Amino acid sequence: MSQQREPAVAGLFSEEDGVRLHGAKCTTCNTPYFPKAAHCRNPDCDESKIEPCSFGGGGVLWSYSVADFPPPAPHKYDKPFVPYVIGVVDMDNGLRLVGQMADGLEAMRIGARVELAIESIYHEAGKAFTSWKFKLL
Amino acid sequence: MQEVVVLGVGLHRFGKTGDGVVGEKSVTELCRHAVDRALKDAGVSWKQIQAVAAASSRFSGGKGWGLNGNDVVEDLGCTGIPVYNLSAGCAAGGNAFNIGYSLVAGGIHDLVLVVGGEVMPKGMIQTSGVEDANDPEFLRQRCVGMPGPSFWATLARRRMFDYGTTEEQMAKVTVKARKCSESNPYARFQKAVSLDEVLASPYVSNPLRLFEICPVSNGAAAAVICSKAMARRFTSQPITVASSAVATIRFDDALPRSLANPVPSGASFHTEAKAAVMKAFEMSSIGPRDISFTELQDNTCYYELAFPEEWGLCEPGEAERLLEAGETAPTGRMPINPSGGFVSFGEATTAMGVFQIAELTWQLRGQSGGRQVPGAKVGLAQTNGLGGNATAAILKR
């Protein structure tokens, strides 16, 4: 059975052409942004030149934690709550990115290679709402 | 610049809604108690106060606009004085102290009341109050779900990787803190805990456990500050404010506060806290090794290990050894949070910066009883708040 999938927040990412997170990049100072930034925020940048820049791929796990209890609103989750790992990953495109880990705590190791995936994080009104997650390679 | 002194301080003991300490008291009642104590301690009457610098709360009072200083003035009696309501998340109390300090130092007012109080909702603090796709906090919570404790746990896990810190060592910070709380009549928890008890408490966000994370509390704190010239009328032993500083986070900070940051080129942890503390050192010409004791924001025991190293109170990677040697206890070489800290008080968010000023003042007067730092001459206080806010203050006798 195929359930309708919908991003938890519209416009941030897509999965039709592979995992793509929709960010931006300043072409003057090479600073990457996610989500999109309207202008460059690097105080050392001489001239903001922002271009849309989508990215996928992977990176290296910088650190991680566990949501052992359900986070308060506006987080949404399926009941009963199942604890999950939250990773902070140094992506190959130069962004340090936060996201849920698809794998369990026992498998975690700082420095491990991970890859982006789009997976469901909660269900509502017969739909699966999705977000990006990191998968250990 | 006028020299600024602390004339009097007061607290309402911290507690939890419905308990025997704070019961159902409103934030106005808690503040009233703390302010009355501070005025009495200072020997000053309410009518003499020339301005109020208050911490703005998102959770209680303030007419829903963070007008907590106006609540205090209305309750004590409207005298027409200026009120400054300062918002800086959990750093708001520190911010209010900085504005009070600046008003006196700049010669705008001679006698100022600084106050912060909270009645907190139960459970984990909801960081984002809005459902708005333009709010980075909203995006982080909806797309990931990363509560405050996970933010701290991420840092703690990284420290375990960088320095080999163990879960037992982090638990020992709590044991030390709760030992101090036994002799603090204002702490919410006033009972020591054993290492086994801490390690038996459940994970809130692995690797951090329930007893290693501060809960939310209700409480209030107040301080009366004035110019040194004026202080002579009230006391022969004022506590001097050597410096008070405020800073915000840097672009190259190590941990993304929303969804992502550029990977920083070097270690750049807690850039807001470090900047505030460095500024406080610079303004006062007091160095990290001159500090007798520190009251820092220990939302979790991790910070008691990380902050002293980042501020130069000790060497990087040395904190665990100092802790285990008893050097961070009140009688040690580098006392940290002799009050018992947030872990013993719980966090009445916007009161914390003022609570620290009260503890520093008592310590420097030698009035801290069983938790007294022997011969305390110089104290350092620091707070952190949502939005990348931080404050620091150095007091001396």
Ligand SMILES: [Zn+2]
């Ligand atoms: Zn740029």
